Amino acid sequence: MARPPAISGRKADHLDLCIDGDVAFRSSNLLDEVGLVHDALPELALDAVDLAVDFAGKRLRAPLLIAAMTGGVDRAERINRDLARVAQELGIGFAFGSQRPLLEEGVTAGYQVRDVAPDALLIGNIGAVQAARHPPEAIRERLVEACGLDALAVHLNPAQELVQPEGDRDFRGALEAIARLVEALDVPVVVKETGAGLSRSVGRRLVEAGVRWVDTSGAGGTSWVAVEAARADAPAAERAGRLFREWGIPTAASVAQLSGLGLGVCATGGLADGLSVARALALGARCGGIARAFLQAHAAGGHAGALALGRAVVAEIRMACLLTGSRTPADLARKPLVVGPRLLPWIPADAPLRRRIGP
Ligand SMILES: Cc1cc2nc3c(=O)[nH]c(=O)nc-3n(C[C@H](O)[C@H](O)[C@H](O)COP(=O)(O)O)c2cc1C
Secondary structure, rough: OOOOHHHHHHHHHHHHHHHHHOOOOOOOOOOHHHOOOOOOOOOOOHHOOOEEEOOOOOEEEOOEEEEEOOOOOOHHHHHHHHHHHHHHHHHOOOOOOOOHHHHHHHOOOOOOOOOOOOOOOEEEEEHHHHHHHOOHHHHHHHHHHHHHEEEEEEEOHHHHHHHHOOOOOOOOHHHHHHHHHHHHHHEEEEEEEEOOOHHHHHHHHHHOOOOOOEEEEOOEEEEEHHHHHHHHHHHHHHHHHHHHHHOOOHHHHHHHHHOOOEEEEEOOOOOOHHHHHHHHHHHHOEEEEEEEHHHHHHHHHHHHHHHHHHHHHHHHHHHHHOOOOOOOHHHHOOOOOOOOOOOOOOOOOOHHHHHEEEE
């Protein structure tokens, strides 16, 4: 089904800007403030490092997701099928971008990948605002069942919407809609931001709503405020975009904020290598997620380019585990850490993470 030109144009703009536009945060995601302590006597063979973890009800061979990016536009077809294949080959997760076009207009482009990724963790995606407008039964039928999803991500993006001239302005009812979905769906619900991070207070409210899985999507990677400001030709949007470009909770700070709440956390936002993923795991994340770097690798080298990036990232996670004397990601999450002064104030006093600081 064809898309109205304005919406498919927006999706194509997003892809182009994220491939080579100036849309990254200038500030860091603060993962560089996490010092992993080197173990010169690891007493481990590299092959004995076991990277398997569970996320959103499924076993991953390595703690990595290809994070939510696209769908609902013709170009998404090849991108999603190639990236889903990479997920299948590496035993990692793959997430669709927003499935609003499928839910509201029946647009199917880019949303069928099960045939190339029969076993991969497959995560759907819908905005909290849309989740509040549609009954859970419609979401189950049109998204979960129609695409063979293992989990559904609900995205929160108030900063992006406010900069987008045609964006949503009313964010009431999101938590209630999330609670309804958790109750009604028989697949896990993953609540994610889109580049501005999740705080401890939001984490607590999500736990009360029954949520078990979250994705930080913290500040320090792709700035959706910058993306929308680059697209807008309204002076107010450009001005807000400049002012709020760096808005948000850095990824490492968000993982630290969520420590000890009982949530399974995926750390996304400015990750592009396995050492960043390992640092997030050390802070307590269950896995790391990469969006933009996979899109760029795919744009440059297609399926092979994305596969090479995925392979490199997994090898780097393995290397960081060995060099900290960690046989598994869970071992890494028990090791002592050295934390820099910009990250330290974000670590809640009552979080278990506090007790691991210091070599
Ligand atoms: C091209 C592109 C499109 C995206 N579209 C979505 C989306 O539809 N839904 C969503 O929840 N997040 C979306 N994101 C956000 C990513 O899932 C991720 O949370 C964010 O970009 C931070 O990761 P990164 O720094 O690795 O890009 C998109 C990211 C990119 C790069």
